[in-house]
Amino acid sequence: MEFFVTIEPKLDWEPTRTIGSYLWYRAYVDLTPKTCFVLDDGHGRAVGYCIGTSNTAVFAERWREEFAPRVDHDRIPKPGVLTTDPLMEKEETKGFRHAIYNAECSALQAWPKELETYPAHMHIDILPEFQRKGWGSVLINRLFDAVKREGAPGIHLDMVRWNTTGRNFYEKIGFQRCPLVLDDGKSGEVGVNGVVLTLVKAL
Numbered sequence: 001m002e003f004f005v006t007i008e009p010k011l012d013w014e015p016t017r018t019i020g021s022y023l024w025y026r027a028y029v030d031l032t033p034k035t036c037f038v039l040d041d042g043h044g045r046a047v048g049y050c051i052g053t054s055n056t057a058v059f060a061e062r063w064r065e066e067f068a069p070r071v072d073h074d075r076i077p078k079p080g081v082l083t084t085d086p087l088m089e090k091e092e093t094k095g096f097r098h099a100i101y102n103a104e105c106s107a108l109q110a111w112p113k114e115l116e117t118y119p120a121h122m123h124i125d126i127l128p129e130f131q132r133k134g135w136g137s138v139l140i141n142r143l144f145d146a147v148k149r150e151g152a153p154g155i156h157l158d159m160v161r162w163n164t165t166g167r168n169f170y171e172k173i174g175f176q177r178c179p180l181v182l183d184d185g186k187s188g189e190v191g192v193n194g195v196v197l198t199l200v201k202a203l
Helices: 016-031 056-070 091-102 112-117 135-149 164-172
Strands: 036-040 046-053 120-126 154-160 196-202
Touching: 016 046, 016 056, 016 091, 016 120, 036 135, 046 056, 046 135, 056 091, 056 112, 112 196, 120 135, 154 164, 164 196
Parallel strands: 120 154
Antiparallel strands: 036 046, 046 120, 154 196
């Protein structure tokens, strides 16, 4: 799938595009393929996906032990390694590098009690020409069924907080703001931490 078509515009540059694919896609299909679903256009072309895990804490542990050691250090230098590429040293890129090697895959990892209530988490991405055709609901319901079979009582997702279209969609299918103050009150809003808005849903 043309992952870069739908990336957040503020992150639409290299090496952030490539590093983002490790954070939002590769670790999931590698570690939890049973809770990853792909939308095909009928001709073998992937045009969307909904991927996730039923247990974020276990997933993060496996990420650190199994996935992170296999990341190509030349392609994605470890955090703390100073490179000669100024784009690799931008704050956004350094944050992504840290997240990859430390399995920072969810805003609720710092809130274990809330994570017990909503242990599953997900990512969804569909190419623009296949959006608003009902495929998002199909994919998400497949994921919901899969994580429920694995015992998850709830699910959460992190999104860019200014994505009002995405938020409206998620709220229609039962997601709501995480009720916790995630940023020590800096934003004055529950569920917000920097650019991220965390939504939760009981299953």
